[in-house]
Amino acid sequence: MGKILVLDHPLIQHKLTFIRNVETGTKEFRELVDEVSTLMAFEITRDLPLREVQINTPVREAKSFVISGKKLGVVPILRAGLGMVEGILKLIPAAKVGHVGFYRDPETLKPVEYYVKLPSDVEEREFIILDPMLATGGSASAAIKALKSRGAKQIKLMCLVAAPEGVSKITVEHPEVDIYLAALDESLNEKGYIVPGLGDAGDRLFGTK
Numbered sequence: 515m516g517k518i519l520v521l522d523h524p525l526i527q528h529k530l531t532f533i534r535n536v537e538t539g540t541k542e543f544r545e546l547v548d549e550v551s552t553l554m555a556f557e558i559t560r561d562l563p564l565r566e567v568q569i570n571t572p573v574r575e576a577k578s579f580v581i582s583g584k585k586l587g588v589v590p591i592l593r594a595g596l597g598m599v600e601g602i603l604k605l606i607p608a609a610k611v612g613h614v615g616f617y618r619d620p621e622t623l624k625p626v627e628y629y630v631k632l633p634s635d636v637e638e639r640e641f642i643i644l645d646p647m648l649a650t651g652g653s654a655s656a657a658i659k660a661l662k663s664r665g666a667k668q669i670k671l672m673c674l675v676a677a678p679e680g681v682s683k684i685t686v687e688h689p690e691v692d693i694y695l696a697a698l699d700e701s702l703n704e705k706g707y708i709v710p711g712l713g714d715a716g717d718r719l720f721g722t723k
């Protein structure tokens with residue numbers, strides 16, 4: 515069974531307050547999503563394997579540690595996931611970046627796939643799928659399926675805000691996937707928006723509304 519981690523670090527919770535606030539404009543929203551993504555990346559990389567190396571400090575020889583060559587891939591779900599990419603790459607700059615495009619049909623709330631491009635060595639990488647919003651879970655579940663069908667074996671999901679319905683869908687359909695969140699909210703409304711949520715993440719990031 516995968517983990518469900520709500521990252522309750524004070525810096526994340528503080529910044530999330532301003533992300534949620536309806537008064538926050540596009541520029542600030544984008545900066546805050548970037549910053550929270552970096553803070554979350556700190557936790558999502560906690561289990562990276564280390565290897566011991568021998569070095570010389572200015573004082574003496576010492577044993578120390580470096581990350582031991584795990585291949586990582588970051589995969590934003592277009593569009594809104596794009597806002598999280600740079601924040602993650604600040605901590606893991608060597609990660610490759612794939613893209614999956616899904617939009618949610620406003621009537622049926624079902625995800626519609628329109629783009630998939632992944633690194634060629636899919637089977638050797640651990641992937642972190644990025645999307646600020648996990649609402650019904652349809653888009654994230656479809657994105658995980660898209661990666662699995664192309665050979666991905668290790669997948670984590672990182673979202674800012676989730677509804678219980680979305681978390682349940684992922685844990686039922688992809689029980690091995692660890693889920694990292696900044697907040698687990700109360701519910702979904704009749705239009706499939708997370709309550710209290712933060713509104714439409716894509717529109718707030720890109721200023722399209």
Ligand SMILES: O=P(O)(O)OC[C@H]1O[C@H](OP(=O)(O)OP(=O)(O)O)[C@H](O)[C@@H]1O
Pocket residue numbers: 591592593594595616617618619623625645646647648649650651652653654680706714715716717
């Ligand atoms: O869990 P779900 O019910 O599938 O909803 C979540 C999805 O909806 C939003 O994308 P949207 O369809 O608005 O596309 P956009 O990012 O291009 O705005 C959001 O960024 C997620 O991808």
Ligand SMILES: O=c1cc[nH]c(=O)[nH]1
Pocket residue numbers: 594647649706707708709711712713714715716
């Ligand atoms: O609350 C929600 C639900 C889906 N997509 C969003 O951007 N926000």
Ligand SMILES: [Mg+2]
Pocket residue numbers: 594714715716717
């Ligand atoms: Mg949107």
